[in-house]
Amino acid sequence: MRRTARGIAVLASATLALSVAACGGEDKAAEEQPKVDPASLTAELTWWDTSDPQNEGPAFQELIAKFNQTYPNVKINYQSVPFGEAQNKFKTAAQAKTGAPDILRAEVAWVPEFASLGYLYALDGSELLSDESDFLETPLASNKYDGKTYGVPQVTDSLALMYNKELLSKAGVSEPPKTWAELKTVSQTVKEKTGAEGVYLNPAGYFMLPFMYGEGGDLVDTGAKKIVVNSDQNAAGLKIAKDLIDSGAAAKPSANDSYGTMMTLFKEKKVAMIINGPWEVNNVKSAPTFGGLENLGIAPVPAGSARAGGPVGGHNYTIWSGMPQEKVDAAVAFVKYMSSAESQAFLSEKLGLLPTRKSAYQLAPVQNNAVVAAFQAVNEAAVGRPWIPEAGQFFGPLDQMATEVLIQNKDPKAALDTVAKKYKAEVVPGYGL
């Protein structure tokens, strides 16, 4: 999850750069006429934004300025909080019942956890969920806990295969690989013909999920309350990843700082393919040596024997339960504005972020955005994660396992058995093995 977060921050920054050229376009965020006079709403709201302050932040602040054109008396206190700190900071403040923000941009895995602790308003019955069916199902699912909905999806994302078009065509490869087997061949061809490395796999739990999902595996079965992380499917998926490294098709990953290494190598054209999310698009685009968006190919993650799919990530708007009741109307108006199809289209145009509303995908700025179009196919194949309060804790043991298998050559099945035991002892004691 930590890695996801980092990735998301990077993504955010990348998308911002994309959008600069597109500024000034249609500002048609003419939202439907509110029932009450917007000027009569008076409140001061604090918003903790966890997006990248350099790349994404300004676009959100621009949106706030637009919001204030309609709601002049709702003052939004914009605070940029580093993604990595926000979760603990919010929990500490919410528990102390003071100092927490009225509105928080929460990562998808945080919402069930905060909700289970009573830190969030349940939004059922409010205007925010009146058009619930417009939201994409999977991102919305991350806001549900115990039958109630605690947030509104802001952006969604998933892992994709990102490739260097120039290197692939130099190697004589016209199509990005569609299966792991093809990925191996393409990698080896790239290595032989261009001298660059074929693919770099980040040895972290989150980045191993496409391999496990590809064989039909998962971490836990929330319906049957069963830990299934040590299934044969997952072991088979990890064997594919390990074979990529052992055969020399994939670069030898480092145990420490592998994410940064992966990005540096990709930006410097020393590796042709990586598996990463839309949050890195702007970073890659702005790299001086890479060759901009024209050189960046985006394709769904390669398929295993069962399917192709990456994990669903993203962020949601949530409202702190400690916020006084009299501010509710203003908070609802703000979140409603920020998550409207027009606002999502604006962010998509500016930053390349993926909207969470079906209607937003019908709007011109989204439809004309090549990055969004490329990631839309990716997101359709994305696999929902188990939305339970403990979900954030799944990745610590999984990260260890990834290092053990990919770097220290431990047997995948044995490593997964250890993960399963840790889940049972430390994460979800109520689940069966």
Added chain:
Amino acid sequence: MTTVTADPAPAPAPPGRSARPSWLRRSWEKHWYAWAMVLPVVIVLAVLIFYPLFRGIWLSFTNLTEANQVAEICTRSITGGEVCKDNPNKWEFVGLDNYLRVLTGEVGEFWQWTGTTLIWTFVCVACHFGLGLGLATMLNRPMRARGLYRVLLVLPWAVPAFVSAFAWKFIFNERFGLANAALSAVGIDPVSWFADRWTSLFTAIVTNIWLGVPFMMVALLGGMQTIPSELYEAAEIDGASAWQRFRSITLPGLRPVSMTVILLGTIWTFNMFPIIFLVTEGQPAGQSEILVTGAYRAAFEGIRNYSLSATYGVLILSILLVFSVFYRQALRKQGEVW
């Protein structure tokens, strides 16, 4: 050394004896000012040390976590109203469960972390002391630009630990780092520093040595300057060699200082959190984790586990207590008082 002592402190009164109150009263009447003087210190110690300490020990016998700390969890609805439900698994007293789970390895890797911590502490302190002593000896004689050398050698101490940690982490970066570039330049294959438990620990130890030597050097240099120079002159007249002078004058003369700094260094290194946390991040796969970083990860990632972190705290404290008791005994045998 002479110490000025007032009357011995009164012993606590055993309960239930009628003869005692008068004794207590007499003591109070005679020494009330002493009690009054001591009171602020007692209060400060109680608030800052004893209350947190005993609360921590108490927590380690419960299963308190962030999720089960409140008796009821209330969910506020945006449309007004609040639903409160009894917390189904409220925290409770669990006796020694936490200790059993930690010591049997059901949760975390206590014994591996302890082993790594002991190796880490021993190697670091030995190198700190050895290098610090060597540098202090070299600087403890007249030479040109001595002040400059001292300033340069103290510099690592002045740099914030996290800055040095990140710098060293980058030096050992497997692809872009200076260490592997230097190895390649002399024709040695680059090393995957963080792929193996021992090379990974090595990077952290190197970082910590770089950080810790200045303190030892300054402390020992201070100690050396208190050794009377007459001793050296007399030894020289008697024909003692430099090595003999070092062994028979410098080392014994330094003992009061070195015993203290070794004890301090041991405790600091044992609990040195940032270096392992930032340089190796516990890689590979948690194998270079020491007790404090392992306990941090176990307790503060995800839903915070207060009782488990308290258990680790008590265990770490006990290890250090045992160490200090043995250390004090060893010192007392040598006739040191501190």
